[in-house]
Amino acid sequence: MKKFGFTTAQSRSIDYDKVNTKLIKYIIENESSFSTCISCGACTATCSAGNITHFNIRRLNIQIRLGKYETIKQEIDKCMLCGKCMLVCPRGINTRNVIMLIKKGLTTLDLSD
Amino acid sequence: MIDVLIIGSGIAGLEAACNLYESGKEIFLLEKEKNVGGNVQNWDTLFPDGKNARDIISYYMQEIQARQITTYLNTYVTGIHKCVDGTFEVHTSRDIVFKCKTVLIATGYSLFNAERKEEYGYQIYENVVTSADLEKRFAQQSKNQLPNGKPLHRIAFIHCVGSRDEKSGNHYCSKVCCITAVKQAIKMKQLVPDVEVFCFYMDLRMYGPGFEEKYREAQEKWGIQFIRGRVSEVAETLDKRLQVKAEDTLAARPFKLEVDMLVLMIGMESQASTALFQKSCGLKCADSRFIQPYQHHLDSNATNVKGVFTAGACIGPLSVFDTINHARSAAISVSNFLAE
Numbered sequence: 001m002k003k004f005g006f007t008t009a010q011s012r013s014i015d016y017d018k019v020n021t022k023l024i025k026y027i028i029e030n031e032s033s034f035s036t037c038i039s040c041g042a043c044t045a046t047c048s049a050g051n052i053t054h055f056n057i058r059r060l061n062i063q064i065r066l067g068k069y070e071t072i073k074q075e076i077d078k079c080m081l082c083g084k085c086m087l088v089c090p091r092g093i094n095t096r097n098v099i100m101l102i103k104k105g106l107t108t109l110d111l112s113d
Numbered sequence: 114m115i116d117v118l119i120i121g122s123g124i125a126g127l128e129a130a131c132n133l134y135e136s137g138k139e140i141f142l143l144e145k146e147k148n149v150g151g152n153v154q155n156w157d158t159l160f161p162d163g164k165n166a167r168d169i170i171s172y173y174m175q176e177i178q179a180r181q182i183t184t185y186l187n188t189y190v191t192g193i194h195k196c197v198d199g200t201f202e203v204h205t206s207r208d209i210v211f212k213c214k215t216v217l218i219a220t221g222y223s224l225f226n227a228e229r230k231e232e233y234g235y236q237i238y239e240n241v242v243t244s245a246d247l248e249k250r251f252a253q254q255s256k257n258q259l260p261n262g263k264p265l266h267r268i269a270f271i272h273c274v275g276s277r278d279e280k281s282g283n284h285y286c287s288k289v290c291c292i293t294a295v296k297q298a299i300k301m302k303q304l305v306p307d308v309e310v311f312c313f314y315m316d317l318r319m320y321g322p323g324f325e326e327k328y329r330e331a332q333e334k335w336g337i338q339f340i341r342g343r344v345s346e347v348a349e350t351l352d353k354r355l356q357v358k359a360e361d362t363l364a365a366r367p368f369k370l371e372v373d374m375l376v377l378m379i380g381m382e383s384q385a386s387t388a389l390f391q392k393s394c395g396l397k398c399a400d401s402r403f404i405q406p407y408q409h410h411l412d413s414n415a416t417n418v419k420g421v422f423t424a425g426a427c428i429g430p431l432s433v434f435d436t437i438n439h440a441r442s443a444a445i446s447v448s449n450f451l452a453e
């Protein structure tokens with residue numbers, strides 16, 4: 001068959017039945033405040049790492065919920081653990097602990113589907 | 114003995130007083146300030162239809178004067194004590210103790226002190242004002258320029274200041290500040306047509322009749338820009354402008370914006386005297402520290418203390434529309450109770 005140089009794209013929609021929820025469950029079990037995030041972005045606005053790189057802590061939350069671990073692995077080390085994000089969070093989320101748990105989860109949990 | 118002692122003469126106390134008078138009750142109205150009218154005295158025009166707040170206040174002044182309702186001004190209520198016979202003794206900052214059959218609490222709310230959110234610079238930077246300050250400026254028709262006489266080019270409103278915020282200890286939504294921001298943003302555009310206006314919000318709560326329409330008008334007719342992101346901090350520039358930091362969460366990009374003036378949409382808090390009532394008669398309050406209605410739907414004016422009722426924003430943030438309705442239903446609840 002002749003190759004036309006393009007392939008069928010995978011569907012971009014999220015299939016909630018297939019989302020890998022292992023990491024999010026682990027984080028919420030250990031830091032339940034994380035489930036109250038309203039994605040307001042105050043943490044990203046104040047973030048020390050976000051000022052100099054494309055690191056976006058708020059978006060990281062969403063990526064965890066969607067089980068997108070590859071991006072998280074690349075991003076998480078940009079955080080300097082300065083804790084500024086905790087100071088501004090209107091929901092009082094211990095974001096620094098969340099980051100510690102992400103790091104721990106990525107190295108110690110079996111996250112395969 | 115007095116049938117109903119009404120504490121607070123805001124819109125709630127005034128509306129309830131007129132209704133209870135009409136049903137033949139002997140009532141007294143106590144107010145801690147030197148004027149009646151409560152917070153609405155300081156407002157300019159009211160959402161959603163632009164009604165002049167002063168017209169509402171003078172309407173109620175006429176109504177209570179016509180009925181010659183006994184009003185004690187400069188009288189701060191400090192405690193409500195229930196007697197063994199089920200009546201009440203109400204203690205005040207004066208040397209008088211009022212004896213009454215029922216108490217109607219209409220003490221409303223106090224404004225959140227924006228100095229507590231230090232990161233927004235209220236009382237530190239000169240061009241940071243609160244929504245209440247702005248309302249007073251509009252009402253006094255003061256010139257719409259900065260204190261140093263410079264014209265306004267760009268202003269921003271910050272939503273949820275002291276509401277929906279664990280850091281301020283207020284997890285609840287103050288309910289009217291979103292629509293107040295829309296109202297004030299439009300007013301600003303009407304006064305200074307060239308000014309650019311931004312609103313920074315977390316969620317927009319346009320819950321009442323006519324509110325969503327105002328929001329649309331703000332976008333379509335006045336070009337007001339709504340940005341979904343909570344401002345994390347504010348800094349002053351050398352020329353006294355303000356630099357606002359937020360994330361535009363819909364664009365997923367942090368950004369900075371310089372404005373000439375910043376308006377903080379401050380929330381409502383329970384009055385300090387609510388805690389005194391809690392102590393003196395065991396009145397039940399919600400987590401928000403506002404008074405807990407006995408039954409949210411069917412008995413929202415009664416409280417856990419038999420004979421003590423509520424009207425208006427003392428049960429939580431309410432608009433004038435909601436306040437008047439709640440006060441009218443309070444008059445019915447109190448009358449029914451007295452008839453028992």
Ligand SMILES: Cc1cc2nc3c(=O)[nH]c(=O)nc-3n(C[C@H](O)[C@H](O)[C@H](O)COP(=O)(O)OP(=O)(O)OC[C@H]3O[C@@H](n4cnc5c(N)ncnc54)[C@H](O)[C@@H]3O)c2cc1C
Pocket residue numbers: 120121122123124125126143144145146149150151152153156158159160161188189190191219220221222223224244245248289293296379380384386424425426427431432433434436
């Ligand atoms: C910036 C801003 C703008 C607003 N704009 C609008 C608008 O455009 N349209 C609208 O519908 N709503 C508006 N609101 C809401 C409006 O202010 C309230 O709906 C209204 O004030 C509620 O009336 P109230 O009588 O329950 O309480 P209040 O107005 O708070 O009145 C309570 C009264 O009780 C008195 N009092 C309190 N404690 C005691 C005590 N212990 N002893 C004696 N007296 C006491 C107080 O001095 C006061 O006079 C706005 C609110 C804010 C913050």
Ligand code: SF4
Pocket residue numbers: 036037038039040041042043044058088089090091092093095
């Ligand atoms: S500041 Fe808190 S609530 Fe807001 S996005 Fe960040 S973690 Fe979520």
Ligand code: SF4
Pocket residue numbers: 043046047048049050057078079080081082083084085086095096099
């Ligand atoms: S702790 Fe990490 S995510 Fe939070 S503000 Fe500091 S660098 Fe940013």
Ligand code: SF4
Pocket residue numbers: 272273274276277285286287288289290291292316317318378380
């Ligand atoms: S009404 Fe709007 S500004 Fe006020 S607390 Fe609720 S969400 Fe925030």
